[in-house]
Amino acid sequence: MTNRTNKPTSKPMKKKTKTKKDYSRLKKQFGEHLQKIRLDKGLSLREVAQNCDLDDSNISKMEHGRFNVQISTLYELAKGLDMHPSDLLKYDFD
Numbered sequence: 001m002t003n004r005t006n007k008p009t010s011k012p013m014k015k016k017t018k019t020k021k022d023y024s025r026l027k028k029q030f031g032e033h034l035q036k037i038r039l040d041k042g043l044s045l046r047e048v049a050q051n052c053d054l055d056d057s058n059i060s061k062m063e064h065g066r067f068n069v070q071i072s073t074l075y076e077l078a079k080g081l082d083m084h085p086s087d088l089l090k091y092d093f094d
Contacts, residue, residue: 026093028065033091035063037081052080 038048045063049056054076061067062077069077078085 024065027062027068029091029093030069030088031063031065031067034059034077034088037083037088038063041081043081048077048080050080051082052076054080 038045043051045056045059048054049059054073058067059077062069062073074085074088078088081088
């Protein structure tokens with residue numbers, strides 16, 4: 001807020017910064033979503049891995065929230081699941 005002289009009348013609120021715990025929760029939520037998609041399509045980890053040239057152990061790590069997913073990986077996953085990459089991000093974030 002400002003007064004008539006355009007000087008701040010109170011300190012602006014600080015933006016809450018993300019913590020390591022917040023990112024862990026996001027990775028876990030993404031992983032749960034990824035696993036649900038895979039299971040709904042009736043695919044095994046190995047089948048997805050073969051379809052997208054990723055290691056099945058890395059896909060498992062993603063599904064358990066222990067792997068940071070890069071954009072290129074997101075693209076490869078989408079290809080392996082036969083879907084658009086943006087569909088992998090369509091879930092409720094807490």
